[in-house]
Amino acid sequence: MxxxxxxxxxxxxxxxxxxxxxxxxxxxxxxxxxxxxxxxxxxxxxxxxxxKNFVIPAPSEKIEMFSPAYYLACTAGGVFSCGLTHMTVTPLDLVKCNMQIDPSKYKSITSGFGVLLKEQGARGFFRGWVPTLLGYSAQGACKFGFYEFFKKYYSDMAGPENAAKYKTLIYLAGSASAELIADVALCPMEAVKVRVQTQPGFARGLSDGMPKFLRSEGYSGLYKGLVPLWGRQIPYTMMKFASFETIVEQLYKNVIPTPKDQCSKNLQLGISFAGGYLAGILCAIVSHPADNLVSFLNNARGATAGDAVRQLGLWGLFTRGLPLRIVMIGTLTGAQWGIYDAFKVFVGLPTTGGGAPAPAVAKP
Structure with a gap:
């Protein structure tokens, strides 16, 4: 047997x-x-x-599911998904970071854009786009690639029945494990990006910003914000993946009258975007205090979390820049899931979501 x-x-x-x-x-x-x-x-x-519907025949695929090529494809999809989308919203991220650091100057979204335009011109809106692209490409590669790996790994550990029964816990554990690794890849570029974006005159971008940062902070300074970054990104990613999987499953179960495998690819990608956008709103709310903390620590040399709480206040920690971040993260997360699943479709893989994790067949 x-x-x-x-x-x-x-x-x-x-x-x-x-x-x-x-x-x-x-x-x-x-x-x-x-x-x-x-x-x-x-x-x-x-x-x-x-x-019990735990094993269902696979669709025709160009890449074998759960093979090294499959995880490599998911990793590549994560690069495009996170790197391109974060680079695209650099202007929003720039205003958001400055609203968090200097609210007296950047009082609102519109006034923030006005201040940047007046002081730095149109080119100033994309300051820091290179570390954004590189940092979030690396993060996306680890985030999506390791999520697919850990989701399967934890499902195998749980077994068929428990994997279906506790699928949400598996989504949460898989995404948390993946983000723990992904943030190590992101942290150095995030540190330089925040410094470039929030300190006018510090540097033009990555090429001169990284050497200047290292002279000032040393290599250890690149990871000064790692723990707050984990505090921001791990809850964010757990919400992002678990809520996305749940929302998409419910859409196919209760809203879409046609079984998923009979839906057109365009409809499936539309559902991925919708599920991602709704998940992004929840992500923004959950992770916003830590986002304020990361911006504060990376902007001020020698600053501590206690300094951030004293200066921003608890209410400010939870609310400063939140409306803009909800719009930004909702759009960003929807686009990320859309691009990620579009890449999977392009290489011949099914879109994400619509069911529970796939455990290995129980041993006889």
Missing amino acids: AQNNHSCQSLIPGFLYSSSVSSSYNGGVPQLLQQSKLSPPSNSCDHGVLS
Whole structure:
């Protein structure tokens, strides 16, 4: 029986992206029969597992699910997803950071843009775009690539029934583990980016900003904001991934009248964007105090978290710059999920969400 485990495992991938047994059919013909053309049927699969909808035949794919190539594709998708979107919203991020650091000067979104335009011209709106692009590309690679890895890893540890029963906990654990690694990749560029954006005259960008930062703070200064960054990004990412997975699953279950595998790719990508936008609003609210803290610490040499609380106040820590961040993060998160899933579709993979994590088939 053990020798036939491979045939059972070949049925796993489709489950990850399917929410109902009906998704295993295409025009009334079970995909399992189509798959049998490639490999002979095996009696070793647990039919009880099939009846509980834990294993569903995989769609036709260019890349084998959960293979090294699959995780590499998810990593590449994360690079495009996070790097390009964060670079695009650099003007919003610039105003937001300055509102957090100097609220007396940058009193609102409109006045903030006006001050920047007057003092730095139109080019000033994209100050710090290079460290933003590089930092968030590295972060996105680790965030999405490791999330897919840890989601599968924790599902295998839990087993089929527990993976379905506690799927939200698996989403939370997988995303937290991934972000812990991703922030180590992001932190140096984030430190330089904030300094360039909030201290006029400090540097034009990364090329002169990084050497100047190192002379001033040393290499350890690049990671001064790591713990606050974890405090901001880990809750943010846990909310981002768990709420996205839950929202998308509910949309396919209660709003979309057609099973996911019968929806057009454009509709699936639209659902990814909508789910991402709604998840982004929740992310912004949960992570905003830590975001204020990160901006404060990276702007002032030798500053501590206590200094930030005393200067900003608890209410300011939770509210300063929040409306702009909700708009920015909602749009950003929606676009990220849309781009990420569009990349997956491009390389022949299913879009994310619509079901529980895919555990390995239980050992006999």
